[in-house]
Amino acid sequence: MTRKTRKKTLPGFGITMGVTLAYVSLIVLIPMASLALMSTDLGPAGFWKVITDSRTLVALKVSFLCSLCAALINAGAGLILAWVIVRYRFPFRRFVDGLMELPFALPTAVAGISLTVLTTDKGWVGGPLFRLLGIKIAYTELGIITAITFITIPFVVRTVQPVLEQLSPDYEEAGLILGAGRATVFFRIILPEILPALLTGFSLAFARGLGEYGSVIFIAGNIPFRTEIAPLVIMSKLEQFNYDEATAVALLMLVASFVVMFLVNRIQVRAASFAGEK
């Protein structure tokens, strides 16, 4: 009780809270509620029909699998990058570190057209790959994975990096002195410490990949039943003025991303409670 009265000594509650609530309602709450409201027009049977339509299902599968692949690639590459940036000193380290946020700073459409031109069978990367190995990247699933990987690079690096920076070297040294091999030290001492951050980064990357639109549509080729992603299904339904069906697919995707976000939350809460125990 005393705490509560003490808190109110600070002024400005009314105005800041009022602005916050009004703004949140206008930008987030009311529009999101409208979406939920609109989806009830369709009814449960109609909703089920839309989301079990084979074209929608294939698009959802493509989105899911490609985001998963991209998130896995980034979990590996991001862990190595974070490790290299934090633990090693080498020329251009600051440059590599500073460049990590490029995918956040570069507009997705620019990334999309650039990666597409790079990876077509006439491009700088796609050309040699196609001639030597017969691999096509642009306009295939590989293209989608490439675009999503690019967009989600910063997530794993930037969640793992601060944890690695704060990791005390004492435990590692103790492990090494006690005769553990480097692999043992990494898997038994370092990995458990950074695992929550790694999982968080992985899930954030996955969630972002599911919804990614701008960079993917250029490189994907958007062939129905093959390289069509879920956000594009929403988009094409909108272009046909098929608002009900667009809303149904959107709602399904929203549920999927909220599940991922909920899992991220759980991971962080658990990690925090573990840290508290120590």
Added chain:
Amino acid sequence: MGRWGGENRALRRLLIAFSFVFVGAMLVLPLCQVLWKAFESGIRPFWASVSDEYALKALRLSLLTTVMAVVCNGLFGLCAAWALTRFAFRGKGFLITLIDIPFAVSPVIAGLVFIMTFGRMGWAYPFLSEHGIKIVFAVPGLVLATIFVTFPFVAREIIPVLTARGTDEEEAAVLMGAGFFQTFRRVTFPHIRWALLYGVILCTARAMGEFGAVSVVSGHLRGRTNTLPLHIEILFREYHTLQSFSCAAILVATAILILVARNIVEGISRKDADYHAR
């Protein structure tokens, strides 16, 4: 540390080499591709496509939406951070979740919610059309969609700083007779200015490059509701590669500026934090 660095030089070299290859292929190469395509046939064609009437209009519109989004979300971020960190109230967790929602939502869905609210299907449409207000397929819709996708950026940066600092200094100021604005300006603001600037930079980056959300609400009226990323898309789809990449080069330049600014601000705020920690 010494053992890590000394004994496994091969592994260390391998990991650093991997990092350079990954960063080079995934981040540097796409940038070079954009600049190459833009300046392939010299500076004059580049200049001609950049100073094209529609390109300039698109750039102006992009700047307008960006400034609106940064100002609105900046003011909101300050209010929300103050209300959320300085007072205890019921439903705080729910409010924080609401603020975070735009992070979890696909850009396409972000555009869709505004169509469902203000578009022809939306419940607000009769009222809006009666008063001659156009939101969807017009500039206000673009601004709203941009605000939505950049909604949490500033608030998210300021909240942790204010939480970490606690309320003691502000309480002291208020008890000694300072008013709300004086307390904020003289006591709180100096601590959060770098976080605010950092949030503004992130917000600018995302707002300049937003594609999916604005694509849904824009209606693609050339010269009227086309932002620069949308303009790039149209040019690319019409096989005007040079014009498309020339406009993309402008956004690459902005992205690099944003990255440099971000790194400078981070460096300064770290030094600041070290200074205060001592």
